[in-house]
Amino acid sequence: MTGRNDEGRDGEASFREMWRDLAPLGRHPASGGYRRYAWTGADADCRAWFREQAEARGLVHETDRNGNQWAWLGDPGEGDAVVTGSHLDSVPDGGAFDGPLGIVSAFAALDELRRRGAEFTKPLGIVNFGDEEGARFGLACVGSRLTAGRLTREEAHRLVDAGGTTLPRAMEAAGYDPDAIGPDPERLARIGAFVELHVEQGRSLDRTGDPVGIASAIWPxxxxxxxxxxxxxxxxxxxxxxxxxxxxxxxxxxxxxxxxxxxxxxxxxxxxxxxxxxxxxxxxxxxxxxxxxxxxxxxxxxxxxxxxxxxxxxxxxxxxxxxxxxxxxxxPVVEFQHALRDELARILGAARAEDRGRPVPVLATGAGHDAGILSASVPTAMLFVRNPTGVSHSPAEHATEQDRAAGVAALADVLEGLACR
CATH class of the missing domain: 3.30.70.360 (Alpha-Beta Plaits)
Incomplete structure (x- = not known):
């Protein structure tokens, strides 16, 4: 299986182009924050953007029964797939980076690997999990919870937004079948590793002076x-x-x-x-x-x-x-799989060998993520990109252009190490 692309797009350049196109979607003109709530028009616009990015790269796009979007290079049915991604929805008046940074970086990392001429030996997937923030129905990580069997169909059908609209009615209005939702163990069984890149929600990396870190655990x-x-x-x-x-x-x-x-x-x-x-x-x-x-x-x-x-x-x-x-x-507390976490540390440590062997920082987080939900079903790991403001769930959250590029490079190194052996 090949990951070659005749265009040979540079990951950093493609990141800037994607970020520019995604930035206006769901942005509130008065607050400057984002209102990308599940099963709304803004959510549909973000989903259309994801599909366009997948198809522009020749990836196979699909939406699963729980509303999560997948973009595949290679046949996921072969198993042991390496998957990366995050989410595109937001909290009320949230910032631009929480979630979207991971998805834009995933597509950019693929572009970078194609530029390098990487040869993939495993299927590669990029995923957009639905309703991660829970801003509309009050429950976080609905898409990944359903997929992992951590939320039943009956429980999901009881979710109601502030206006009295039920989750099933919202899904139907958006063109999806709410009766089809539920556990998807067959899909998860195809995944050998899931790596989520996310902007740090705090200032640990800013204090250590590192652009990228590795997650150790998620607090209960x-x-x-x-x-x-x-x-x-x-x-x-x-x-x-x-x-x-x-x-x-x-x-x-x-x-x-x-x-x-x-x-x-x-x-x-x-x-x-x-x-x-x-x-x-x-x-x-x-x-x-x-x-x-x-x-x-x-x-x-x-x-x-x-x-x-x-x-x-x-x-x-x-x-x-x-x-x-x-x-x-x-x-409950999520301890990311030590073997995968250590493999990420080895890959990134080798990539930054010129930095006098300085190890990549490993840090815990109090924020929940789709990676945490999936951790009981598949090996998962996370990368964090420095946030100099330390602010999250607000338009003030940030990652510099230099650190975004470092995140893309780190994710590309990890994916190459996991999927191109």
């Missing part, structure tokens, strides 16, 4: 919904002593989450809230908040989330407010 993390139920009333006539105001225990719980996370060296964030009836002159009847919590180990995470719930119940009781807590998602 989850999302919990807190429903504080009180009594709606008039804000101008109801005495403070007569109120059952759910906003008060909610506010105290937000502070408790910050306190408990700080004491434990963990992370806890209430970043989304919904209020009913949501009137300026009304005491709320319901305050619903979502807690996102992460820690270096499961024991610490359990301790933090248990402490937050205890505090919330105490505050709710004082205010005469009922409280329901529902764990909506949970991902």
């Amino acid at each position: 993390h989850g999302r919990w919904r807190y429903d504080f139920r009180g009594e709606a009333n008039h804000a101008g006539t109801t005495l403070l002593a007569d109120r059952r105001d759910p906003m008060l225990p909610y506010a105290e719980t937000v502070l408790a989450a910050r306190r408990e996370a700080g004491l434990a060296g963990a992370l806890a964030t209430f970043g989304k809230v919904a209020v009913e009836p949501n009137g300026v002159n009304a005491v709320p009847s319901l305050v619903r908040g979502w807690l996102d919590s992460r820690a270096a180990d499961a024991g610490t995470l359990d301790a933090v989330t248990a402490a937050v719930e205890r505090a919330a119940r105490e505050y709710a009781g004082r205010a005469g407010v009922a409280l329901d807590v529902v764990r909506e998602s949970f991902t």
